[in-house]
Amino acid sequence: MTAQFSHLGHLEAEAIYIFREAAAQFRKPVLLYSIGKDSTVLLHIARKAFWPQKPPFPLLHIDTTWKFKDMIAFRDKTVRDLGLDLIVHTNQEGLKRGINPFDYTPSIYTDVMKTQPLKQALDQYGFDAAFGGARRDEEGSRAKERIFSFRAAGHRWDPRRQRPEMWHLLNGRLGVGETVRVFPLSNWTEKDVWRYIAREGLDVVPLYFAARRPTVERSGQLLVLDDERMPLQPGETPQLREVRFRTLGCWPLTAAVVSSATDIDAVVAETLGARTSERQGRLIDHDQSGAMERKKQEGYF
Amino acid sequence: MTALSAIRRAETAPETSRELNGILNLLTCGSVDDGKSTLIGRLLWDASDLYEDQREALSRSGRTAGGSAHPDFSLLVDGLVAEREQGITIDIAWRYFDTETRRFVIIDSPGHEQYTRNMASGASHADVAIMLIDARHGIKRQTRRHAAILDIVGVKRVILAINKMDLVDWSQERFHAIETDFRELTLRFGFREAIAIPVSAVVGDNVARRGEHMSWYTGPSLLEHLERIPARDTTPVGPFRMPVQLVLRDGLDFRGLAGTVSSGCVCVGDRVTDALSGASAHVLRIVTMGRDLEIARQGQAVTLQLDADIDVARGAVLTTAESQPTVASNLDARLVWLWETPFDPRASYLLRTATDLAPISALSIKSLLDLETLAAQPAQTCTVNDIALAGITLARPVAIDRFGANPATGSFLIVDAVTGASVAGGIVSSATSADETTAASTFRLTREMLEKGLCRDLGDSEEDRREFQRRASEAALLLHAAGVPAKLDL
Numbered sequence: 001m002t003a004q005f006s007h008l009g010h011l012e013a014e015a016i017y018i019f020r021e022a023a024a025q026f027r028k029p030v031l032l033y034s035i036g037k038d039s040t041v042l043l044h045i046a047r048k049a050f051w052p053q054k055p056p057f058p059l060l061h062i063d064t065t066w067k068f069k070d071m072i073a074f075r076d077k078t079v080r081d082l083g084l085d086l087i088v089h090t091n092q093e094g095l096k097r098g099i100n101p102f103d104y105t106p107s108i109y110t111d112v113m114k115t116q117p118l119k120q121a122l123d124q125y126g127f128d129a130a131f132g133g134a135r136r137d138e139e140g141s142r143a144k145e146r147i148f149s150f151r152a153a154g155h156r157w158d159p160r161r162q163r164p165e166m167w168h169l170l171n172g173r174l175g176v177g178e179t180v181r182v183f184p185l186s187n188w189t190e191k192d193v194w195r196y197i198a199r200e201g202l203d204v205v206p207l208y209f210a211a212r213r214p215t216v217e218r219s220g221q222l223l224v225l226d227d228e229r230m231p232l233q234p235g236e237t238p239q240l241r242e243v244r245f246r247t248l249g250c251w252p253l254t255a256a257v258v259s260s261a262t263d264i265d266a267v268v269a270e271t272l273g274a275r276t277s278e279r280q281g282r283l284i285d286h287d288q289s290g291a292m293e294r295k296k297q298e299g300y301f
Numbered sequence: 302m303t304a305l306s307a308i309r310r311a312e313t314a315p316e317t318s319r320e321l322n323g324i325l326n327l328l329t330c331g332s333v334d335d336g337k338s339t340l341i342g343r344l345l346w347d348a349s350d351l352y353e354d355q356r357e358a359l360s361r362s363g364r365t366a367g368g369s370a371h372p373d374f375s376l377l378v379d380g381l382v383a384e385r386e387q388g389i390t391i392d393i394a395w396r397y398f399d400t401e402t403r404r405f406v407i408i409d410s411p412g413h414e415q416y417t418r419n420m421a422s423g424a425s426h427a428d429v430a431i432m433l434i435d436a437r438h439g440i441k442r443q444t445r446r447h448a449a450i451l452d453i454v455g456v457k458r459v460i461l462a463i464n465k466m467d468l469v470d471w472s473q474e475r476f477h478a479i480e481t482d483f484r485e486l487t488l489r490f491g492f493r494e495a496i497a498i499p500v501s502a503v504v505g506d507n508v509a510r511r512g513e514h515m516s517w518y519t520g521p522s523l524l525e526h527l528e529r530i531p532a533r534d535t536t537p538v539g540p541f542r543m544p545v546q547l548v549l550r551d552g553l554d555f556r557g558l559a560g561t562v563s564s565g566c567v568c569v570g571d572r573v574t575d576a577l578s579g580a581s582a583h584v585l586r587i588v589t590m591g592r593d594l595e596i597a598r599q600g601q602a603v604t605l606q607l608d609a610d611i612d613v614a615r616g617a618v619l620t621t622a623e624s625q626p627t628v629a630s631n632l633d634a635r636l637v638w639l640w641e642t643p644f645d646p647r648a649s650y651l652l653r654t655a656t657d658l659a660p661i662s663a664l665s666i667k668s669l670l671d672l673e674t675l676a677a678q679p680a681q682t683c684t685v686n687d688i689a690l691a692g693i694t695l696a697r698p699v700a701i702d703r704f705g706a707n708p709a710t711g712s713f714l715i716v717d718a719v720t721g722a723s724v725a726g727g728i729v730s731s732a733t734s735a736d737e738t739t740a741a742s743t744f745r746l747t748r749e750m751l752e753k754g755l756c757r758d759l760g761d762s763e764e765d766r767r768e769f770q771r772r773a774s775e776a777a778l779l780l781h782a783a784g785v786p787a788k789l790d791l
Binding site: 006007009010011012013016017020021023024047048049050051052053136137143144159162163164165166167168169171173174175178186187189191 | 726
């Protein structure tokens with residue numbers, strides 16, 4: 001081992017430091033686990049931060065009921081193998097009202113099936129801090145995000161009330177009604193996430209690897225049909241294409257990319273050579289200008 | 302390695318296993334008028350791995366910089382809708398780009414005086430700062446203020462980017478005149494390296510490449526210079542320090558002290574001491590998930606298992622015997638007031654050090670830095686964006702260093718005890734130990750008093766002892782609010 005510290009070593013150490021600060025300062029934290037690659041890295045680092053202890057907080061998954069089947073299987077196996085506590089929460093009201101990604105705009109769907117249930121679950125269990133895998137490189141309004149991101153009562157994010165963060169000092173003293181979102185991967189890029197997954201030999205959801213999958217092309221984006229709930233438009237017939245995902249969310253809102261990368265090395269190689277940003281595959285972000293900033297103000301992660 | 306070989310995705314075959322050789326945090330300070338967003342955008346555009354959809358969005362944006370034929374690079378940088386509408390950058394934005402060898406983190410901070418606090422907090426994370434000025438205007442009040450802030454928060458390397466050289470006919474005389482002013486300015490501060498570079502962000506000269514308009518300039522381009530600066534945490538410097546974040550347990554046999562080595566290094570077998578209690582023990586194991594280490598170096602997050610069960614908890618700073626931090630109750634400090642609510646001598650404040658949080662029994666402002674003359678003006682009050690000299694008396698001692706000797710354990714935040722806000726950030730100029738000064742009027746709150754009443758329900762478990770500390774701190778804060786200076790004697 002050389003005295004020189006690789007950039008991944010540096011990012012890992014920083015994330016461990018953040019996990020430990022949050023665990024020491026907050027009364028009841030939770031890790032928001034969304035099953036994707038960022039959550040995989042987040043969970044792995046949480047284990048490192050408290051080793052040989054288990055992470056001193058449960059995982060929370062907001063299940064919209066529109067996640068890929070492979071994601072749910074992966075989630076359940078991960079939790080079982082590692083012996084972790086998992087809370088799964090769905091907005092039952094939204095489910096009853098039949099809010100789905102086909103008949104409602106992405107912003108309504110996201111609000112009802114993702115943002116609302118997240119707030120419900122945080123309130124119901126009284127969590128004062130929630131770890132998330134958000135990165136500053138993802139999107140414009142994320143670029144100004146703090147590591148400890150404070151939310152006023154009602155989980156509202158007000159950019160003007162955020163605390164300046166200086167040096168390595170993280171101040172987690174909460175005001176009345178405040179909660180906090182904690183982002184240990186703030187300074188990671190998409191490429192770092194994949195390099196780290198490769199370096200640490202982590203398992204990820206198989207959807208990240210190329211396979212022949214039933215797809216339809218809609219508005220220039222490739223959608224994979226994960227079950228029978230997707231209404232086909234006139235003239236659409238599913239075609240088998242070799243595709244994979246760069247980012248995972250609800251399957252009707254997540255576009256696949258044509259790829260032949262079937263293993264981690266190929267995925268890393270493809271990511272390092274990628275020519276478009278990953279959020280291009282996120283249909284909810286293109287809904288309107290400043291979409292992410294608005295979602296955050298409403299309480300979205 | 303030259304700037305010209307900076308990576309471009311399309312031209313470079315990706316390597317799967319490649320890790321970058323460290324990280325360099327780069328602060329950019331200046332105002333929109335100086336072309337700061339354009340400079341950063343140009344750097345990203347020319348030197349980095351910008352994605353095609355981002356490039357296209359920029360080309361499609363329909364706005365062009367100053368009516369020129371170039372894309373408006375500033376659109377790459379200006380994030381929040383509120384900011385885009387106002388056309389100003391009001392908060393720090395973080396950008397990332399890689400060259401062949403290195404990760405660059407651009408910390409983009411606003412320039413105007415009403416955002417001094419944003420600049421100070423951004424600068425506290427920086428290894429190097431680019432101060433941007435307009436070649437037509439030269440060094441102004443703003444640049445002097447920026448230099449002073451950089452110096453206070455510990456930035457050791459600064460670059461003066463003299464922008465808009467295209468608007469002064471690429472004049473060598475103009476450059477030299479400004480460079481001379483800059484030399485004079487930097488001599489007043491403790492910078493290790495200061496260099497001036499003539500650039501044109503709009504045209505691109507001397508940003509990521511040399512360009513053709515200033516053949517008289519023989520120095521490096523901005524990117525060339527940045528690539529020569531050593532990355533952070535490359536070699537451990539200074540004495541060993543590890544602020545303890547948490548105590549980790551596994552069954553009855555394992556009790557580990559978790560933390561990040563903030564300076565120096567420690568090996569298995571070394572004797573480490575907790576400065577606060579004076580207790581010491583040898584390092585039995587350096588534990589990380591997967592494997593134990595023989596040595597833990599600056600920047601590494603580890604868990605130390607000691608050979609004796611000494612009473613050490615969060616807030617302690619582990620050190621080696623030869624170089625101890627001061628166990629201090631009185632601090633002389635320089636601070637930047639960060640919050641809209643001004644300093645209130647009757648409010649309750651806490652001092653947040655590396656991992657400790659102690660009640661402040663007295664905070665007094667001695668002087669404010671005049672941002673025009675850079676001289677200290679006597680003062681008692683302090684409000685947002687002020688830079689002050691202050692005296693701090695703590696209700697109980699903390700382990701702390703002088704910032705100049707050890708930045709990670711010599712910096713602090715002042716926290717409003719009621720709202721939790723970080724009202725100020727500061728550095729320790731000098732620290733004096735506990736027993737030297739205690740005013741006769743100070744109320745001594747002892748362990749015995751607390752055990753009799755307020756903490757009667759608490760036992761001897763680690764959790765209960767933490768709760769004891771918490772209640773003691775809160776009691777001291779309440780006494781302070783009632784006008785009684787308190788000292789915790791635990």
